[in-house]
Amino acid sequence: MPELPEVEVTRRRIAPLLEGRTVSRLTTTAPSYFFLTPPAELKRRLKGRRIVGLSRHGKYLFAELAGGDRLLLHLGMTGQLFGAGATSLRLLSSTSRSSLTPEAQARLLEQGASAPRDQHTHLIFHFEDGAPDVLFRDVRKFGKVLFIAAGKLDKRVEKLGTDALEITPAELGQLGGKRRAAVKSVLLDQSVLAGVGNIYADEALFLAGIRPTRSAARLTQPDWTRLLEAAQWVMRRSIETGGSSISDYVQPDGSDGAYQDERRVYARTGQPCRECGTAIVRVLVGQRGTHYCPRCQRR
Ligand SMILES: [Zn+2]
Incomplete structure (x- = not known):
């Protein structure tokens, strides 16, 4: 599932394809739960509109339209935004890749230059200047598209806490310290801080030496500071490496990126801790599946 770093990498890649462009029309699939705003309304509202920017809050992207309206784009579990022309088998999630026969994989590779436009490509932006289309493809359809009129709020957005890269240690300590839940659950709570998902929560807790099951109320301010610094470090590091350093993720241009694996605990159950050799639990x-080193994470 894309977390903050993957969404930010997507934003940086896709923003230049959207910014300053005027939408000539949209192509969509049929109405479904993917479309929080029905496709017919989306087409009407976006036609002829200029996109002035692409912003991010937590795991949500917002195409900012001239005049103040916004289009919320949420990648969900398997959503991918990319420019037409991107080509790679990696554009498919590992799940959908493995469901293809070798013949089907070969056929996809042969199709070469065009990015997949299939029943999973739910939204295509076409532009007046003839620039490459921008495609939103989502195999499992947990992604979301929502038109938000200028000045209107949406409950999904309203309840989000400060973005995880922007929140201060003091703010996190103040909000988190009121919770009795496990610190891991607090890190995942998008109303406390927005953007951290399962992978980066586990990695940050390891780097901070904090047991994921520990009650948030028992953390000291120095604990929160160390934890937030760890979370922000690991997310920034992932952004630098194209969102690929510790997750199974495809860059929006379809390139493979640097697939070095820097995971310390996430999904390493039973393998030796890279610091002390103890088996990861x-x-x-x-x-939520939670991974930690019983020896390194004692706080
Ligand atoms: Zn260890």
């Missing part, structure tokens, strides 16, 4: 915290 997996437990459930708030229904």
Whole structure:
């Protein structure tokens, strides 16, 4: 699932394809739960509109339209935004890749220059200046598209906490310290800080030496500071490497990026800790698979 770094990498790649362009029309799939704003209304509202920017808050992207309206784009589990012309089998998620026969994979590779436009490509932006289309493809359809009129608020956006790269240690300590939940659950709570998901939460807790199951109320301010610094470091590091350093993620241009794996604990159950050699443990915290080193994370 794309977390803050993957969404930010997408934003940086896609923004130049959108900014300053006027939408001539949209192509969409049929109405479904993917479209919080029905496709017919989206087409009407976007036609002829100029996009002035692409911003991000947590895991949400916002195409900013001239005049103040916004189009919320959420990648969900498997959503991908890319410019037409991007080509790579990696544009498919690992799940959908593995569901293809070798013949189908070969056929996809042969199709070469065009990015996939199939039943999973739910939204295509076409532009007046003839610039490459921008495609939103989502195999599992947990992504979302929503038109938000100028001055209007949406409950999804309203309830979001400060972006995880912007929040200060003091703010996190103040909000988090009121919670009795496990610190891992607080990190995942998008109303406290927006953008951290399962992978980066586990990695940050490891780097900070904090046990994921520990009650948030028992953390000291120095704990919160160390934890936030770890979370921001690991997310910035991931952004620098194209969102690919610790996740199975495809860059929006379809390139493979640097696929070095820097995960220290996430999905490394039973493998030796890179610091001390102790086997990494997996437990459930708030229904989420949680990975930690019992020796390094004692705080
Ligand atoms: Zn260890």
